[in-house]
Amino acid sequence: MTTVTVSEPAAGSADELSVWPASTTRLPHGGLAVGGVPLTEIADRFDTPAYVLDEGEVRARCRTYRDAFPEAEVLYAAKAFLSRAMVHWVAEEGLGLDVCSAGELELAVTAGFPPERILLHGNAKSPRDIETALRLGVGRIVIDGPSEIARLAAAVGPGGHQKVLVRVVPGISAGGHEKIRTGTDGQKFGLSLTDGSAQHAITRILGQPQLELVGLHCHIGSQITEVKPYLTAVRRVVGLMARIRDAHGVTLPELDMGGGHGIAYCPGEPALDLTALAGRLRAELVESCAGAGLAVPRLAIEPGRAIVGPAGVALYRVLAVKRTGERVFVAVDGGMSDNPRPALYGVRCAPRLIGRTSAAAPCTATVVGRHCEAGDVLAADVELPGDVHPGDLLAVPVAGAYQLSMASGYNLVGRPPVVAVDHGAARLLVRRETLDDFRRRDIGD
DSSP: OOOOBSSOOOTTOOGGGTTSOTTOEEEGGGEEEETTEEHHHHHHHHOSSEEEEEHHHHHHHHHHHHHHOTTSEEEEEGGGOOOHHHHHHHHHTTOEEEEOSHHHHHHHHHTTOOGGGEEEOOSSOOHHHHHHHHHHTOSEEEEOSTHHHHHHHHHHOTTOOEEEEEEEEOOOOOSSSGGGBOSSTTSSSSEESSSSHHHHHHHHHHTOTTEEEEEEEOOOBSSBOOSHHHHHHHHHHHHHHHHHHHHHSOOOOEEEOOOOBOOOSSTTOOOOBHHHHHHHHHHHHHHHHHHHTOOOOEEEEOOSHHHHGGGEEEEEEEEEEEEETTEEEEEESOOTTTOOHHHHHOOOOOOEEESSOOOSOEEEEEEEOSSSOTTOEEEEEEEEETTOOTTOEEEEESOSSSSGGGOOOGGGOOOOOEEEEETTEEEEEEOOOOHHHHHHHOOOO
C-alpha cells in the first residue's frame, strides 16, 4: 500500500506550497489560484478578511479516508467547520457526522443529512441537546459522565430506545498542546479507566432498558502526529471490553477511536501518516481482540481538522506596518476574532504575500491582528518581503478548521465570509457578518 499522509503536497509544487490545497497553482506577478480561481480575484470580489474553501480538496480528503478505512465508519467532526454545503459534501462522499450540540445537529438534519448517521457527544449536554437528539432520531449518543445516564434514560422514557456509547479515558498523553490533550485523567472529558468510574457507569447503563450500550468511545487528543498513542489506546480499551464481557456477558459491537489526526500548518512540519495509522490500527485491534477472545468490533473514527483544515485559505489586507527597533509588525484587517488558535494553543502558520512580486530582501516580521490584545498575533517571526506595505494581500494556508467555528464578535468587526472554489468558479457559502447583524441582536435600551 502506498504511504499517504493527511497533509499531501500540491502536485509539482515546491516545499513552500506543500501545505496548500493540491489545486494551488502559481500565476504571473506573484499570484496564486486555488480551485482554478485567483485569490486576488476573491479578495476583490468578496473583500477581506475572507476564508476560501477548496471543495475539491475537501471531497478528496473524504475519499482518502474512505479508501484508507474501507471497513470502518468515518464520521466527519463537525466542530472543525460546518455549513450546509459542507453537510452536502460529507453526505455525498459517504461519511457520517459527529456533532456536539443541538445547533450543529439541527443544521445538519435540516440540510438533509440522515440523523441515523449522526453521533452526538459533549462533556455537558444541555437539556436542549438531548431533546433535539431524541426528537430528530440521532443514531448514537456518547455518554460522557455519570450524571448523563439518568437524565438521558428519563428523557428517552420507559417505552423508548436509544443507542449509546461511553467515552472512556485511557490515561494517555497525546496531542500538540496541553489544551488539546484529552486522553489523560484530570481533565473534563470522559470516564477514567484507572479509577473504575468507566466500569461503574457501564454497569449503570446496562441496568437501563431504554439505553442500548453498543460500544466505547475514546478520543485522546488533537494534532497527534504519531501512530503509537492510538495503538496503546486500542489495547487499553479492548481490555475494558473484555472485562465488560466477563462481568456482564455483553460483547460490545462498536469501538469509536475519535480523531485528532495531526496536520502540518507550515512546510516541513510533521503530519500523521494516514496509511500507517489505518493499517497498524486495524492490526492492533485484531490482535488485541484475538488475545482477549473477543469478536472484532466495528471501528469508527472522527477526522475533522484533517479533512477541512488543509482545504482552507484565509485572506487578509495589510493595514499598517510598524518598525520598532529591530521588530517589524505587519497588522492585518483580521486577527484573533477570526483565528483565535495561535493565542489559544500556539498554532503556527505561514502567511504569504500574493498579488505582486517583490525584489526586496526578506525581513523577519510578526503578523498581528487589529484587536485590542497584545496576544493578537497570527504569525510570529515569519519571512515577508522587506517592502511589505499597507494594501498588500496576505494569504494564510491551512485555514479551514477551527477558524470560523471558533470566531468571535470581538470589537464588533464581524466574522468573515466563506467562499467555496471549484473548477474555476467561486461562490459564497457563508456571508460576512455585518453591523446590521449586531444591531438586530442588540434589543435593549
